[in-house]
Amino acid sequence: MCSLFGLIDFKECLSTHTKNKILNTLARECQVRGTDATGIAYNFKDRLRIYKRPIPARKMKIHIPNGVNAVMGHTRMTTQGNAQFNQNNHPFLGHADGSSFALAHNGVLWNDKELRAEENLPLTSVETDSYVAVQLLEQQKTLDFDSLQSMAEAVEDSFVFTVLDKDNSIWFVVGDNPLCVMFYDGYLIYASTQQILCKAIKKLRLKAPTDILEPKEGEILKIDRTGRMTTSAFTPKTSYEHWWRRYSPYYRDYYEDTPENYDDLFSVAKAFGVSADEVQALLDYGCSADEIEEMLYDPALLNEMTGENFYMRTD
Template identity: 45%
Template sequence: MCAVFGFLDYKGKTSNAVLKKLIHYLSVAAEVRGTDATGIAYVRDGSMVTYKKPKPSHKVKLFFPRGTRSVIGHTRFTTQGSEKRNCNNHPFEGHCGTEAFALAHNGVLYNDRELRREQHLPTTPIETDSYIAVQLLEQGQQLDTENIKRMAGLVEGSFVFTILRNDNTLFLVKGNNPLTLYHFPALGLYVYASTKSILDNALKKVKLNGKYSEVDVSEGEIVKMSSSGNLHKSTFTMQDYIHTMFNPYNWNYLNYAKWWEANEREELLLEYCGTFGVSEEEVELLLEVGYDPDEIEELLMDTAAMEEAINEAKTLLQCEA
């Protein structure tokens, strides 16, 4: 469980101060899905710049210079590769021919070692499963939709990829993990985050003028947004888990990873719920009556809904007693 977030400011109407505030509140809201590391990437004078730290976002000052038109961000919940080695944290940089890019991933990939062998990819000090996506893209001469489609069709697991090219073209690649994208047409601004609650929570703190609409992004779609704001969608075919499930080692790894992630997500909620004014006992109460981590994460973003859920849970347990 991690989170991705960011923006594309294709008209340049929104001030740098407001965009910085937007990224700050997006990153803080995204802590509910990961506190192990925080990072962003942006384009400066045609070059990619990444900044990341093995710290929760509320302890990191995220800077980007005036004139920055697009930022991709990530808050990390570690599953593979220690966050204390900063090279394991997102976003990752890569190159396709003369093009540079940065990539951030939300999810878990299960066939990274297999792909490294099959595709004869070089060894790397980066231990994170997500980095296989960068290596696959680097096999191409261009960072374009066809190259991304090939990569997305090779990896197995859960994913949303966000990819920023050094001409400020932004790609959103939706697998089976959540993603919400808003468009402010009057401002010339796209804003995205892993979940609607993260996005809405941040926008409550940042007053953006103008109406917005949600852009539908379906599983198996690649959304390409150019630096001028043109949006184009294409599709890819996701790998299924058939051969993974019938390989005893991979099947055990897959199921263990899912079990481990679910338990770690509960621990993360218990660790971080106090930031939202909710006690560990109240989170445990919701877990006990059947709420899953995703549902509790949504409730943390809505104080009134959280209070109602806690009261209902208390009433339910009293009735059972």
């Protein structure tokens, strides 16, 4: 489970300071879906820039330069490919039509190795399953609705892809994972879930959005730098794993409806003099159980995190 986030300032109505504030807030709220790595992509001075690090968003300060109006971001929970090797983190760099693009993925692909063999894709040191989507687009040597449809119909299982092109358009390729876009007068923000966006706009003290869009599975949506939307579609590839995960009541009951038990973590924290409320605040903030346990042995970091978190919760 990872999270996508970003913005398009299509009327260029936001200051750089405001855009950085929005992006940092979105990234931190996305930590609930992944803290192993954080990354963003944007175009600046006719060049695609990707900045990513194997750290949680709360430890990474996002700074985009003046004049950047479209930004694509990602927070990662590792499923394949060690996050400490930065090449395995999102967004990924690709090349098509003689120019660069950036791709980020939320989900898990089950047939990446098979596709690399079947399509005779180039050998790569990137270990992440998501990277096969970049290679499939590069193989077609173009970035458009047709190439995105072909890629989306080749990969199997769960996904939403976002792609930033050289013209500051962001393409959304929606499988069976969630995505939400909120529109304001002159700009939009997006994230993997509406809940993430609602928490972010509350902290940012933004007004209610003018419109909310949640694309459905099988949709390809392009939003260009002026805010204009165009759409296309693809037919999702069905596999047994996909079917069982989506439709089986056993999966939903066991994997989706069963909350994670943190009793052991609360007990350990209590031995260190840390209250259950403080631990729960860190969990709500996006910290993993392993990260919190490490903090218990580093009082300075723990005090810094709990102090910052409680301040933000009462803000």
